[in-house]
Each structure stands twice: as C-alpha cells, then as structure tokens.
Amino acid sequence: MTSAHIPDLTPLTLGTSPLGQGTTPGSAEEAAAVETAIALLRSGHFVDTANMYADGRSEEVIGIALGELSAEEREDAAGRLITKVDRDLETGILDGDRVRRSYEESLTRLGLDRVRYLHLHDPYRTPFAEASAPGGSIEAMVALREAGATDVIGIAAGKVPVVSQYVATGAFDLLLLHNRLTLVDQSATGLMTEAKNRGMTVFNAAPFGGDLLAKGSAAGTSYAYRPVTDELRAWTARAEEVCARHGVALNAVALQFSLRSLLVDSTVVGISSPARLEEARALAAAAIPDAVWGEIEALGAAPTTVRDEWEEVL
Numbered sequence: 001m002t003s004a005h006i007p008d009l010t011p012l013t014l015g016t017s018p019l020g021q022g023t024t025p026g027s028a029e030e031a032a033a034v035e036t037a038i039a040l041l042r043s044g045h046f047v048d049t050a051n052m053y054a055d056g057r058s059e060e061v062i063g064i065a066l067g068e069l070s071a072e073e074r075e076d077a078a079g080r081l082i083t084k085v086d087r088d089l090e091t092g093i094l095d096g097d098r099v100r101r102s103y104e105e106s107l108t109r110l111g112l113d114r115v116r117y118l119h120l121h122d123p124y125r126t127p128f129a130e131a132s133a134p135g136g137s138i139e140a141m142v143a144l145r146e147a148g149a150t151d152v153i154g155i156a157a158g159k160v161p162v163v164s165q166y167v168a169t170g171a172f173d174l175l176l177l178h179n180r181l182t183l184v185d186q187s188a189t190g191l192m193t194e195a196k197n198r199g200m201t202v203f204n205a206a207p208f209g210g211d212l213l214a215k216g217s218a219a220g221t222s223y224a225y226r227p228v229t230d231e232l233r234a235w236t237a238r239a240e241e242v243c244a245r246h247g248v249a250l251n252a253v254a255l256q257f258s259l260r261s262l263l264v265d266s267t268v269v270g271i272s273s274p275a276r277l278e279e280a281r282a283l284a285a286a287a288i289p290d291a292v293w294g295e296i297e298a299l300g301a302a303p304t305t306v307r308d309e310w311e312e313v314l
C-alpha cells in the first residue's frame with residue numbers, strides 16, 4: 001500500500017524501544033546494540049525510535065550506528081528514520097517549548113540536522129485543552145513542519161479516546177497506535193478507519209502485543225505491557241491449536257494479521273537483534289492458508305487486557 005505522506009514507506013517498520021537499554025558508552029553491550037542498529041539501518045526498512053526510548057540510549061546508539069555507515073548509506077537510512085518528541089521525564093511537561101527541546105535533543109543524539117518524520121508521543125499527562133491551546137504541543141509540532149524542520153508530523157500513542165482528540169484536529173499526517181489492532185484486540189479499528197478517511201498514514205505498532213503473541217501461550221507473560229490473564233492464555237492456546245492444524249506459527253499469523261489489514265500502512269515490530277530481524281522477515285513471508293483467518297475469528301473475541309477507560313500511562 002502506498003502512503004501519500006511517505007511514498008517509500010515499507011510494510012514493516014523496525015521498532016527500537018529497548019535498544020541500548022542499560023548500556024554504558026564504550027561497553028561491549030553498547031557495541032552489540034550498535035551492531036543491531038547497523039543491521040536495522042542497512043535493512044531498507046523504516047526504523048522507529050523516540051526521545052525517551054531506553055532513556056535516550058536508543059537514539060544515541062542509532063546515532064553511533066549512523067556514524068559508522070558510509071555517507072551514502074547514512075543518507076539513505078536517515079531518510080527512513082522516525083522519531084518522537086517526549087515530555088520532560090522529570091517534570092512531565094509536554095508543551096510547545098518541550099516539543100522543540102525534545103526534537104533538538106533527538107537531533108543531537110542522532111547526529112542529524114533534521115528527521116523527516118516526527119511524532120508527538122504519549123501525551124497522556126497533558127490535558128488536551130493545554131495541548132491544543134496557543135503555546136501547546138500541537139501548535140509547536142505544526143510549526144516544526146511549516147518551518148521545514150521535519151516533513152510530516154504524527155500522533156503516536158495507545159489510548160484510543162486520547163488519541164482521537166488529536167486525530168480530530170486534522171493537524172497530523174501520521175497516526176501510530178499500538179497493541180490495539182492484533183489477533184487479541186481490535187479496538188483501534190474505528191480510529192484507524194477515521195484516520196484513513198482523513199488521508200493519514202497509519203502505523204500499527206506491537207503486532208505481538210509486546211510479548212504474548214511472539215512467545216506463545218506457554219512462555220508469554222504480558223499483553224500490552226500487562227500480565228496475561230488465565231482467560232487470555234487459554235484463548236491464545238486455542239489460537240495456537242488452529243495454527244498447528246494448518247502447520248503455521250502463531251507469531252507469523254499475528255504479524256500477518258496486521259500486515260494484511262487495509263487500515264495499516266506499516267506494522268511496527270520490536271526488533272532486538274539482527275537474528276530477530278531475519279525472523280521477522282521470515283514470519284512476514286510465511287504462507288498462511290486462508291482458512292486460518294476464519295477459524296481464528298470463529299474462536300470469538302479474545303479477552304483483551306487493554307483497558308483504555310482507566311489506563312493511566314500505557
């Protein structure tokens with residue numbers, strides 16, 4: 001599917017939220033993270049990071065990796081990089097000034113003078129009335145685009161009722177939702193449909209629910225960053241039985257559920273190593289018999305752990 005805002009967008013975007021987590025500069029662990037980042041940047045896929053990921057280490061490691069590429073590779077990879085502006089982690093403030101500072105921090109870490117794609121990230125702690133007022137985050141995001149500091153702007157978060165308000169402004173070109181268009185939870189359907197109708201480019205992040213649908217019913221511990229309930233584990237085991245009958249893996253089905261959705265322009269999957277990248281590509285290419293989709297649907301709605309009415313942060 002082509003996207004008006006990102007004509008060269010890849011169906012798979014590689015997520016880097018834990019990249020470099022806990023590593024110190026110059027350590028062997030950092031070197032391993034840089035090796036992963038180089039593989040992601042050379043892969044030809046879009047790469048998704050954020051100011052706050054791994055306390056800034058995700059962007060720092062990507063910056064080191066960019067510096068190790070040839071000039072041509074670097075320009076190519078930088079053109080597929082997406083980052084996000086975040087609240088000040090000490091004060092929680094996410095106003096217009098913080099948007100500009102956050103973007104400057106990102107550029108310094110990445111060693112770039114601009115990124116083409118910039119999301120406003122998880123604006124849960126700022127009342128929408130503040131975000132949309134003069135001096136607020138939305139005005140600052142629009143100003144960055146108008147000044148040419150970035151090409152297009154997006155809203156990236158999970159809670160559908162919160163994100164709906166940002167989509168309704170018409171200010172944003174991109175939408176990223178996570179954990180809400182998967183085998184387990186489809187509560188993003190309405191908002192993604194609205195975004196598509198508005199001509200926005202839609203990213204669907206965390207097709208494995210962050211864990212459960214990648215590791216399976218026996219080993220998975222969380223869905224949407226919350227503990228897996230007994231009911232959800234049992235539903236997942238039934239989905240695995242369907243997959244086993246057809247000789248396919250649950251994680252391939254989980255990934256392709258998102259890849260085949262007409263609502264989704266790109267699926268953002270968390271990649272922690274070069275080996276995981278190869279696995280993700282294989283899962284994306286696996287042959288899945290048509291019957292699988294109907295048989296999983298026939299299991300009925302999964303008992304999701306997403307609770308947008310009362311979730312505070314996720």
Ligand SMILES: NC(=O)c1ccc[n+]([C@@H]2O[C@H](COP(=O)([O-])OP(=O)(O)OC[C@H]3O[C@@H](n4cnc5c(N)ncnc54)[C@H](OP(=O)(O)O)[C@@H]3O)[C@@H](O)[C@H]2O)c1
Pocket residue numbers: 014015016017018048049121122156157158176178205206207208209210211214215251268269270271272273276279280
């Ligand atoms: N608010 C936002 O903007 C937002 C929110 C959530 C996510 N995102 C973006 O979306 C990306 C993906 O989200 P996510 O990482 O939470 O969820 P995810 O992609 O659903 O799941 C990632 C998990 O799946 C595992 N995994 C991946 N491939 C696997 C394989 N082939 N076999 C077994 N396990 C596999 C990984 O395990 P290992 O660690 O063992 O590799 C990791 O724990 C993030 O990195 C971020 O870029 C954005």
